[in-house]
Amino acid sequence: DTAVSQTPKxxxxxxxxxxxxxxxxxxxxxxxxxxxxxxxxxxxxMFSYNNKELIINETVPNRFSPKSPDxxxxxxxxxxxxxxxxxxxxxxxxxxxxxxxxxxxxxLTVV
Amino acid sequence: GESVGxxxxxxSVQEGDNSIINCAYSNSASDYFIWYKQESGKGPQFIxxxxxNMDKRQGQRVTVLLNKTVKHLSLQxxxxxxxxxxxxxxxxxxxxxSNTGKLIFGQGTTLQVKP
Numbered sequence: 001d002t003a004v005s006q007t008p009k010x011x012x013x014x015x016x017x018x019x020x021x022x023x024x025x026x027x028x029x030x031x032x033x034x035x036x037x038x039x040x041x042x043x044x045x046m047f048s049y050n051n052k053e054l055i056i057n058e059t060v061p062n063r064f065s066p067k068s069p070d071x072x073x074x075x076x077x078x079x080x081x082x083x084x085x086x087x088x089x090x091x092x093x094x095x096x097x098x099x100x101x102x103x104x105x106x107x108l109t110v111v
Numbered sequence: 112g113e114s115v116g117x118x119x120x121x122x123s124v125q126e127g128d129n130s131i132i133n134c135a136y137s138n139s140a141s142d143y144f145i146w147y148k149q150e151s152g153k154g155p156q157f158i159x160x161x162x163x164n165m166d167k168r169q170g171q172r173v174t175v176l177l178n179k180t181v182k183h184l185s186l187q188x189x190x191x192x193x194x195x196x197x198x199x200x201x202x203x204x205x206x207x208x209s210n211t212g213k214l215i216f217g218q219g220t221t222l223q224v225k226p
Contacts (some may be wrong), residue, residue, distance in 0.1 A: 041161050041198055043155070043216040056213050090154050091118075097143060097204060102154035110198055 003027050006091045006103040013081055014111055020077045021106045023091030029096055031055075032074035033064060037088040037105070049074050081110045120178045123223045130188040132220045134201035137182060141203040145214070146175060146186045158186070158199075188222075196224045 006023040013019050024031060034046040034057075048056035049068040063079045078085060091103040124130045136144075142163040147155035161168045161175045168175050172189040184201050189226075198221050202214040 033213070035214075041149075041219045043200065043202075043214075043219075045213045046214055050212070058213075081187075092154075092214075094212060100145065100157065102147075102156070102216060104152075105155045 002099050002104075004093055004103040005092055006089075006106055008106060009104065010107050010109075012109045012111065015081055015083060017081050018077070018079045019052065019081060019108070020075055020087055021091075021101060021108075022073070022075045024099070025091075025093040027093055027099070027101060028095070029093035029101075031073055031092070031093060032068065032071070032090040034074065034076050035090040035092060035102075036039065037090060039087070043090070046054050046104075047076075080110075081108075083110050086110045119221065120218070121221045123225060124191050125226050126193060126224050129190055130186075130222060132186045132188075132190045132199050132201075132222065134184040134186075134217050135182060136184065136201075136203050138203065138205050138217075138218075139182065141182075141193070144177060144184050145177070146173075146184075147200045147202060147203045147216075148195075149200065149219070151197075155200060160164050172183070181188040190222050191222075193224050193226060195212060196222055198222075 002027045031050045033048045037043045044083045045065040046060045049072050052068045065077045088105045088107050090105050094100045122133045145160040146158040147225050149155045159170045159175045162176050176185045198218050198219045203215045
């Protein structure tokens with residue numbers, strides 16, 4: 001069983017479209033995250049949810065909207081996609097400050 | 112501001128040699144540090160962690176050293192193998208107002224192991 005699974009693994013879409021990435025964790029963790037990895041491999045946090053509540057929003061454009069229907073799921077919806085949104089998006093989870101586990105990533109390419 | 116940096120973008124070592132990957136951090140409130148390994152097409156995988164009340168921690172073939180005085184972290188890999196080839200990241204999370212659980216990552220060091 002994959003601990004943190006995200007779908008799709010690859011996503012190619014045109015500018016202006018709206019797309020969603022889904023994430024699920026089966027670790028029983030209380031906190032979930034979205035990180036963005038740019039072309040230079042730099043990883044930066046975007047959002048964090050603790051028990052379905054938003055606790056971190058790191059100056060991400062409001063075209064990005066996370067949604068957590070329950071503490072095992074954290075989805076990321078992106079409106080009006082732009083070329084600069086092309087990156088690899090990683091979902092992660094933790095139990096408080098420990099046990100950080102990452103998904104395998106979603107490579108988003110905006111054309 | 113907070114930042115975590117790595118000294119070298121690429122490290123090339125001979126198979127069987129020991130590897131040392133370095134990391135500097137700037138947040139003196141940091142109390143938990145993690146090293147991750149990222150292989151091509153995969154997510155970051157946990158290697159080893161250390162809390163600020165320790166200065167050394169050992170795992171299987173890996174050792175993490177923490178020097179709080181100079182805010183420096185290092186990862187030592189013994190008897191480096193081809194399977195160790197990957198990008199290595201240090202990450203930290205801190206106390207106080209920054210204790211939201213977020214990890215702050217360094218830029219990453221690419222480790223290349225030559226056979």
